[in-house]
Amino acid sequence: MKASTNPSPKRKSPSQQIDAIIKEPGDWRGKKLSQLRALIKKADPAVVEEVKWKKPSKPMGVPVWSHNGIICIADTLKSAVRLTFPKGAQMKDPKKLFNTRLESNTVRAINFHEGDTVDDAALKALILDAVGLNTPKERKR
Numbered sequence: 001m002k003a004s005t006n007p008s009p010k011r012k013s014p015s016q017q018i019d020a021i022i023k024e025p026g027d028w029r030g031k032k033l034s035q036l037r038a039l040i041k042k043a044d045p046a047v048v049e050e051v052k053w054k055k056p057s058k059p060m061g062v063p064v065w066s067h068n069g070i071i072c073i074a075d076t077l078k079s080a081v082r083l084t085f086p087k088g089a090q091m092k093d094p095k096k097l098f099n100t101r102l103e104s105n106t107v108r109a110i111n112f113h114e115g116d117t118v119d120d121a122a123l124k125a126l127i128l129d130a131v132g133l134n135t136p137k138e139r140k141r
Helices: 014-023 028-043 120-134
Strands: 048-052 062-066 070-076 081-085 108-112
Touching (some): 028 081, 028 120
């Protein structure tokens, strides 16, 4: 199910809200988040963009990409852009992209720092693996 593309004039669509979150830091973090967003959408054209968890410490909310459940969450930190995969501990990571939250029993995350390059193919594989974990499997009879 796609998010509405015609929000009421006073409400911004999730895509417009993510555009604002990308612009907000005004530095390399916005550019990195924009790059990651484009890669997520390219890897899974059926992905749904959402903004969740608006609170006083994050009034704009947090960008979330879903496909039959959350695939990944983006967070702009002081010195990094973090992509968190809620089912990361179940995912295959042959290129060892996960570099934080490694002690968690469920999630894994990748911190991207200024100047870091993104291994597009490896990240795309992670995104597709996350989609696969959210997709119900056909039961064999």
